Amino acid sequence: MAKVAIPPPPALPWNARVGRFLNGKAFAYLCIAPVVIAMSVLIFYPMIQGILYSFTNANDSNIGGHIGPNIIPATYKNVGIQNYIDILTNKASGSVQFAGLLMQTLIWVVGCVVFHVIFGVGLAMLLNRNIRFRGAYRAVMMIPWAMPQYVAALAWSFFLNQNYGIINVGLTSLHLAAVPWTTDPNWARFAVIMVNTWLGVPFYVVTVLGGLQSIPAELNEAAAIDGANWWQRFRNVTLPMLRPILGLVMLLDTIWTFNLFAVIYFITGGAPGHASDTIISYAYENPITTHNYGIGAAYGMIILFILMIFTIGYSRAVRVSQGVN
């Protein structure tokens, strides 16, 4: 067989080479590279580190470190799923019941979101009418939102002070019983939900107001001509038109409320006896302030798992509703 010398392919000019590169997949990868790198550094690396720590007994003194002249060797060890078992079987702490934390988380999230929706939609509808000083009312409505969360929470903790707060001082001066804000579990739960309702309503007002203004006035007029009363118009025109925006706001609110601990931390500190602690406020307060990284990381993973279930459930719901439409 005669050997046929295969000529090397002619070298492409540089601009053609760049052009081929830019047309291929490589360019796509190049484009997403910054995001991938940023996410790996900011999200994936800490997350993997967290997963790894959750299987160890790492704490402040055995995690090792190098500070100035002091070098502390890392001596923490793998404990398998012991941290998770301890948390779920209430062995991580004598005074905290995991089921109790979950229950309080549920009460807190559902309570806050329900009150947010009721007051948010109600106030937005009031502000959507042609009233005098509408701009001023809207500005006042924004105050809780404009205030940093912890400042608002601190201010409320002054109002709710058992012995010197304006509410209890007012009640006792009227010869009424003072409210046991931090010593009665139900009052404590009520207090934190009340403060967070106050804080969260403005966001609903703004977004719902935007949604209300985008509803064509003709729809309401047509319904009115057909003889629908106020409730029927609200139920059959306003609410369905608000649904897309309200659904999104409620999803965001659920996640924010779930993750919020500043209000609980400043108002009751979880008192009495963790009754007003949610899984987030407890996960912040205990394993992190005691610097037990293993338990803390395991709590983080449990919280991540709960939020993942929620997000998956939500995306299913969205897909179903889109399929119906």
Place this chain on the structure above:
Amino acid sequence: MKQRNTIFAVVLTLATLLLAACGSSSSSGGGGSPSGNVTFWYTEGKTEEPAILKIVSDFNAANPKIKVTAQYVDFNSAHDKFATAAKAGSGAPDVIRTDIAWTSEFAKNGYLLDLTNKITGGTSDFLPAPLAYNQYNGKLYGVPEVTDFLVLYYNKALVPTPPTTLDQLRTMAKSLTDKAKGQYGFATEGGSYFVTPWLFADGGGLVSDDGKTIFVNSAGSVSGFQRLLDLNKDGSLQPIDFKNGYTNSNEGFKSGKVAMLFNGPWQASDLVTGSAFAGANAANFGVAAIPTGTAGDVPRSPTGGQNYSVYAGSSAPEAAVAFLNYLDSAQSQIAVATANGTLPARQSAYADPGVIANKTIAAFKPLLTSAKSRPVNPNAGSIFTAFDADIQNALTGKDTSQGALDKVAKDWAPLFNS
């Protein structure tokens, strides 16, 4: 092209050198006196703060090469704030005032600079008990500033003779309580630290001296804690606010609405400013030993106090040590004690006429023997964190004295066995 690269490299090298020079300028030079910037975290409240700030400004005036910046940090958040900053390696101060129970924990974690042989005049002048909290593994990681223990503060207008036993205290508290007028016999914050004298009263405790046995749920602790729950049952306690309990109990005492209170010397300078003790009422301010469980027993109260330490990662360690030595000198301790009525940790300070003349110190000095050590254990810094919720459950009636303290013991087991 090549030439431009060379210029770039030269500029870069110069910039690096300049930065390096800036960095090293904050630490001390070879043989000269130390220099640099020192950050100092103090935890004294508003009434105690001026004495500390004066020491800082005096030091700055006398040492032009060192600039000390004092920053206030709330005592309740100082532990976590320092631990987090020290671990992260940024934002930690060079010198910090800590609770005595934190020092060995911070030392174990490598946050603190070894101060062995760096203390001017040695450590022989310090009271032995507070000094012990500064040692870890045979090395010195801090110096004691003040020592303290809880006492019974009482309002002489309401309580002519202070109770010596807790049974007397209960009877008196009950008769002094008038809910309709908002008048109460006793106040407590509802947190863990202020429960310790009750645990000690009937022979109970926290943990054994070697840190191996947990006493917090022993029979003595349970019956002692029950005495506080009895006061609560009688209705003699000012209604507790678990979030603001510390401030509220002090305010109640200051306004005369609360007749008796357990607290330490650090609060005295604030308590006497209350309407019940200001001006013409000054003579109503009473200090006595914590009442005992059985008559004639020794009063027992938890030893507390504050230390000064230097952060291991300090960028100017020599300047920080120089400041620490000034901050905790006999002269500074005398100045703080005279101004604030706190108990100095140096023996020589007690010979100073100004300290002797201070009324609060004069009242506290004879009670110094009632101080009972808390565990010197690197894990003891966190023991009070796990404690609060259980105390709250007992005070709200959700749990019993035994049940609550059993849960505390369970929470402590991993801390003391590791």
